[in-house]
Amino acid sequence: AQRVTQPEKLLSVFKGAPVELKCNYSYSGSPELFWYVQYSRQRLQLLLRHISRESIKGFTADLNKGETSFHLKKPFAQEEDSAMYYCALDIQGAQKLVFGQGTRLTINP
């Protein structure tokens, strides 16, 4: 089965605190994973892709095949990080993304 699970619908942390948004996947093939973000009144946009191993806006995500996870982390949260975050799995050959249910992150001042 191809599935992406984001166990937290809501996550609230204080400004300056570390943030971790969890993502677990189920996929028999070689996984390719993304994090997308949707800020208030904006469109869904790419934040990170695991293949490029980049850091965007201070966020990083490491693919752990043993734990089938792709958690998104930031050491010091900022108020502008408040948004909806989606983890997505790229299905090989099908050219489709399977999305998790999303986590709404709120950064408190």
Place this chain on the structure above:
Amino acid sequence: EAGVTQSPTHLIKTRGQQATLRCSPISGHTSVYWYQQALGLGLQFLLWYDEGEERNRGNFPPRFSGRQFPNYSSELNVNALELEDSALYLCASSLAKRVRGQPQHFGDGTRLSIL
């Protein structure tokens, strides 16, 4: 660079009617994808078009259909509308024969409301 554009922004229909949603991809992108974001169900893959052909579809009934035009823009048609079709419909585009790891770029969506 202009992003993916979708029209209309909002569409209100009644049960049994037909809806047509439109999408223009980013210039240079030839693949177009449609997703449904219904309340409580998250983002679900609907259709993928590439080079004018339907290449893949998600687990949706045949009354969800579409097409891709020679300029790579796309239409999503939903026939015999049902109340549960009320959702945000997102269009995305990518380069042709997308290499895995290459992202899809999303539009703002069309909110379809069925009365």
